Amino acid sequence: MFGTHFYHEKTRKCVAAFGRLFNNIYVVRTNSSGAGISQLKVPLSYAPKIKYLDRIRENADLDTDMKVALKLPRMSFEITSIAYDTTRQLSKLNNIQGAGTASSNRQKLFTGVPYVLGFQLNIYAKSQDDALQIVEQILPSFNPQYTLTMIPLKTDYPSYREDIPISIAAVGFQDDLEGEVGARRTIIYNIDFEMRIQYHSGIATSNVIRQSNARILNMNSGLADSDVRLETIQINPNPLSTIGLADSDFGFTTTFFDADSDYR
Numbered sequence: 564m565f566g567t568h569f570y571h572e573k574t575r576k577c578v579a580a581f582g583r584l585f586n587n588i589y590v591v592r593t594n595s596s597g598a599g600i601s602q603l604k605v606p607l608s609y610a611p612k613i614k615y616l617d618r619i620r621e622n623a624d625l626d627t628d629m630k631v632a633l634k635l636p637r638m639s640f641e642i643t644s645i646a647y648d649t650t651r652q653l654s655k656l657n658n659i660q661g662a663g664t665a666s667s668n669r670q671k672l673f674t675g676v677p678y679v680l681g682f683q684l685n686i687y688a689k690s691q692d693d694a695l696q697i698v699e700q701i702l703p704s705f706n707p708q709y710t711l712t713m714i715p716l717k718t719d720y721p722s723y724r725e726d727i728p729i730s731i732a733a734v735g736f737q738d739d740l741e742g743e744v745g746a747r748r749t750i751i752y753n754i755d756f757e758m759r760i761q762y763h764s765g766i767a768t769s770n771v772i773r774q775s776n777a778r779i780l781n782m783n784s785g786l787a788d789s790d791v792r793l794e795t796i797q798i799n800p801n802p803l804s805t806i807g808l809a810d811s812d813f814g815f816t817t818t819f820f821d822a823d824s825d826y827r
Contacts, residue, residue, distance in 0.1 A: 569765035573715060574642075574680070577760055580711055581682055581729070582607060582640060590636055590696050605697060606637045612685045612753070635749070636688040636697060644681030648759060651677035659723060668770050672720060675761025681732070686752040694750045698734075701754065705731045719766055729758045774799050795820040 585607055592601040657674040684701075688694035708730035715725050735753040775798040780790040801816040 567765055571715060571763055573760065573762055576713060576715065577680055577727070577758060578609065578642065580713060580727070581756070581758060582609060584709070584711075584729075585638060585640070585684065585701065588638070588697055588700050590693050603636070608637075608639050609641060610639045611641050612639065612683070612751070636686065636693045638684060638686050638697070640682055640684045642680060643683045643755070644679075646679045646681070648677040648679045651759065659720065668768050670719065671767045671769055672716070672723075673764060673767070675763040677759065677761055680758040680760060682756040682758060684754045684756065686754070688750045689748060691750060694752055698752050698754075702731070702734075705729070707731075715761075715763065716766075725761065727758060727760055729756055731755070732757050792822055794822065795824075 588605045588607075590603045590605055591599050592603070594600050653674045655674060659672045660669050686694055686697050688697070708728045710726050710728045713725050713727055714721065714723065716723055732755040733753075734755075737751040737753070738748070777796040777798075778792060779794045779796070781793055782790050784791045797818045797820065799816045799818075801814050
């Protein structure tokens with residue numbers, strides 16, 4: 564119904580780019596004198612929050628249950644929403660042109676459709692100090708937003724760059740402590756993000772314009788109110804052999820045909 568199949572993997576690339584922002588965060592453990600005794604890289608994965616909560620609660624009693632529980636701290640993230648952004652919509656006729664499959668045609672990429680991807684980053688920890696170390700490494704980078712640059716169409720438009728702003732929408736906190744004193748405590752911070760992107764349609768191909776004709780008419784001056792041709796102006800690139808080349812450097816030849824000429 565909509566035409567030729569295309570798939571730019573935009574959502575997949577955005578998920579990967581978002582995850583890479585938080586894949587190098589560490590937690591440092593110190594002793595009573597403030598000296599560092601260990602450093603732990605915080606694991607990150609794409610998964611819903613409820614999945615991790617269920618796994619953490621599998622080992623609810625630390626005194627009697629000796630099964631290996633999910634180690635904390637760690638982080639997970641997921642897409643929570645996809646919404647159309649009316650504030651960034653541009654003219655549908657705007658386009659970016661590039662070299663075509665032959666010298667006689669050009670590729671055309673029309674303006675993308677603006678959308679906002681909602682992400683949620685979940686931080687799990689056993690102590691407030693671990694959780695706050697992670698949170699304070701993230702929040703200052705979004706002031707008020709962090710912008711990353713992506714090459715969304717690397718194969719067809721390798722020189723095209725898209726700036727994608729990411730901002731924090733909300734920060735939440737949850738102390739998931741249930742049961743007796745010996746039960747496992749889980750501190751959870753939820754940070755909601757908004758990523759503003761553009762989805763592009765398929766790439767169109769159009770022929771290079773090789774000739775332009777403008778006909779000047781005297782309206783309703785002929786028989787039965789017909790139009791009478793006064794002049795025709797024809798414009799051609801000069802030389803014609805350079806049409807479509809990336810390094811074309813040519814002028815134009817303009818030819819005028821009066822009403823008595825055979826040109827129509």
